[in-house]
Amino acid sequence: MGEYIFNQNHLLGIDHLSDKDIDTILETAESFVEISTRDVKKVPALKGKTVVNLFFENSTRTRSSFEIAAKRLSADLINFNSSVSSLKKGESLRDTVLTLEAMNPNIIVIRHSASGSPYYLTTFARSSIINAGDGFHEHPTQALLDALTMKQVFKTIRGLKVAIVGDILHSRVARSNIILHRKMGNEVSIIGPPSLVPREFEKMGAKVHYNIEEGVKNSDVVMMLRVQSERGAGNYFPSIREYRKHFAINKKVFSMAKKSAIIMHPGPINRDVEIDNTLADSDKSFILQQVTNGIAVRMAVLYLLKGDFNEPIN
């Protein structure tokens, strides 16, 4: 009948999804939002399935969000902590994953500092692989939960203007968001110092701005990114003080956006660095709703990926 079906075995990045896939994930997530408001926050959809959280980078919110999502779907979940694992004893990533797979999990959620590592896993693993952030590449569930938040506010995820401000160069969140919004036909501007916002990003269809007021003008969404000091972002501009002077969001800058505009931030936020303290707590800020939506989006992704054993790609 030519009817659309969601046919992804893995979630490696937004790049691999069609706009219809994105719509399906968001619609499914919208249905899951309700479950988290019930007294009994659990449904039996993934009963008997096993999800492994394989995190090679520090993460509290993404890891716990996946953990809660899996548990609300009645899946069993194992947290695999790299700092106490055999990787410290010299085991390779491939051997670690093969060892885990010998225990027959259905879905592996991986975060790793090497871009492309989730794809690498699909070449030999039989589980469904979910990318929870790989290097500077993608963080698809973050972009999806951002999109869900926008959809709740604007009732649509098309025809929007999205401004992303900050360290675009090192941000997998920015990359996944740019790809997602270009796929949905939205306008994307990226704003920051030239050292962190290379012209190269114009190839992805984003407009580059070095002046925040210009870039934010008329946008529906202003998405602030954290200054990632731990990734050496401090070397790309002279001082935090100067960065804040030019690229922090405050009431004056935000007034350039549409009246109905909202502020988003993937967290953790640095108050009074990239975002004005009072603005972060204002009713224009959807930062906490993003966290809540993270659970619904991750439930949707876990549900939609079959989690049955797949043939490795190679």
Add this chain to the structure above:
Amino acid sequence: MEEKIKAKIMDEKKMMRAFQRMAVEILENNRVVENLVLIGIQKKGVYVAERIKKLIEEMENIKMPTGILDITLFRDDLHKHEQQPIIQKTEINFSVEDKDIVLIDDVLFTGRTIRAAMDSIFELGRPASVQLAVFIDRGHRELPISPDYKGKYLPTSRRERVNVMLKEIDDVDQVLIMEPTRF
């Protein structure tokens, strides 16, 4: 699968009478109308529930709380599907605790949907009672479930399909039996 119409079982008039009788029977069986709530099962059960709700509201001059239930996540055949079925909205904006619930669906067949619906409802609270209203009971039960109210009992063969068509989505009120064109 291609299918063709085998027979037209009910027209608008017959359906209207059946809806009315079901609404009256529900009221007769439940002395305390204030404790009654209706829950329609996605997808067509929702429309059947809306019809019955309207009739009860007209007769009793009350507001009848009516919810929508999607049972997908409670299905017993989720692991058997090639693709995961699309999830629809569950919208029950009232507490089910100690309520007399009438579960409503368009067609009762194996009974597995109702089993899933009951599991789903008991996650929301402990109702005083659960009753079942279906517009067509077509037989072939695989579970010990039987309707308290039905529009019509319609013996069918397993390979047939009963199509309850409603104006709200199908532009016409009628009940058809469909059969596959090829075997």
